Amino acid sequence: MKRLLGKVVVVTGAARGQGAAEAEALTREGARVIATDVTDAPGCRRLDVTSEKEWAELAAALGESYGQVHGLVNNAGITWRARLDDVRPEDFARVHAVNVTGPLLGIQYLAPLMRPGASIVNVGSTAALTGHYPVAYTASKWALRGLSKASALELGPRGIRVNTIHPGFIETEMTASAAPAFREANIRETPLGRTGTVEEITPLVVFLLSDAASFITGAEIPVDGGLTAHGGVKSVSEALKKH
Numbered sequence: 001m002k003r004l005l006g007k008v009v010v011v012t013g014a015a016r017g018q019g020a021a022e023a024e025a026l027t028r029e030g031a032r033v034i035a036t037d038v039t040d041a042p043g044c045r046r047l048d049v050t051s052e053k054e055w056a057e058l059a060a061a062l063g064e065s066y067g068q069v070h071g072l073v074n075n076a077g078i079t080w081r082a083r084l085d086d087v088r089p090e091d092f093a094r095v096h097a098v099n100v101t102g103p104l105l106g107i108q109y110l111a112p113l114m115r116p117g118a119s120i121v122n123v124g125s126t127a128a129l130t131g132h133y134p135v136a137y138t139a140s141k142w143a144l145r146g147l148s149k150a151s152a153l154e155l156g157p158r159g160i161r162v163n164t165i166h167p168g169f170i171e172t173e174m175t176a177s178a179a180p181a182f183r184e185a186n187i188r189e190t191p192l193g194r195t196g197t198v199e200e201i202t203p204l205v206v207f208l209l210s211d212a213a214s215f216i217t218g219a220e221i222p223v224d225g226g227l228t229a230h231g232g233v234k235s236v237s238e239a240l241k242k243h
């Protein structure tokens with residue numbers, strides 16, 4: 001039984017990584033997926049999430065073609081690994097524009113096409129739950145949590161759900177661009193002792209977009225192998241095991 005049969009779902013940042021995997025998984029579940037990205041990719045419609053004009057054009061096109069939208073996955077995101085002393089205001093603003101203003105515009109332009117039962121999934125990060133060192137990225141993902149909570153409150157009376165997922169270290173081009181030490185340290189801090197795959201993200205996105213999640217809104221769900229569950233005490237526990 002396909003769980004998203006006939007649902008019209010927009011995915012941002014769908015050219016690769018988690019977004020591409022989400023678009024594929026949603027399609028398998030019967031959704032009519034509008035895969036979008038700022039880069040040209042086969043099967044993707046161009047959408048720079050920071051462009052109000054492009055969101056307006058997409059909303060108009062969807063209104064004309066389908067009359068409504070059932071789902072939005074605000075997945076597009078960028079990182080910037082400068083530390084506190086090095087981060088520049090322009091980089092802080094650039095990361096915020098993609099990771100926070102992008103989802104805001106997506107919600108503003110697509111929610112008017114949504115009816116009761118529609119669902120929005122915002123892709124946060126374990127950086128949104130911790131004091132992760134890349135400060136522009138971390139601040140943007142914490143801001144996205146605020147946007148998600150406020151949107152869940154605002155859109156609840158219209159029957160539109162808004163939830164946030166928080167991936168841990170997932171093997172994509174984004175994480176491949178980090179130093180090997182970043183990956184190794186993440187694995188050490190993860191109770192499951194490994195990194196995650198895009199296929200381990202998509203089932204939650206499918207579920208949250210489906211009617212099976214009909215009473216879930218304003219929620220935040222880590223998909224992180226336990227990284228954020230231990231609050232930094234994993235190394236303490238392991239150190240004491242040796243004594």
Ligand code: NAI
Nearest residue numbers: 013015017018038048049076077125167169170172173174
């Ligand atoms: P990725 O870098 O492989 O893919 C991101 C996609 O977003 C790319 O296709 C890129 O072209 C697109 N994009 C960038 N700027 C855009 C813009 N202005 N408008 C439209 N599309 C744009 O990254 P990945 O890993 O697939 O990340 C997806 C989401 O998951 C992001 O929001 C990221 O912050 C988040 N995330 C990733 C984690 C990981 O370990 N890979 C961990 C936690 C969160």
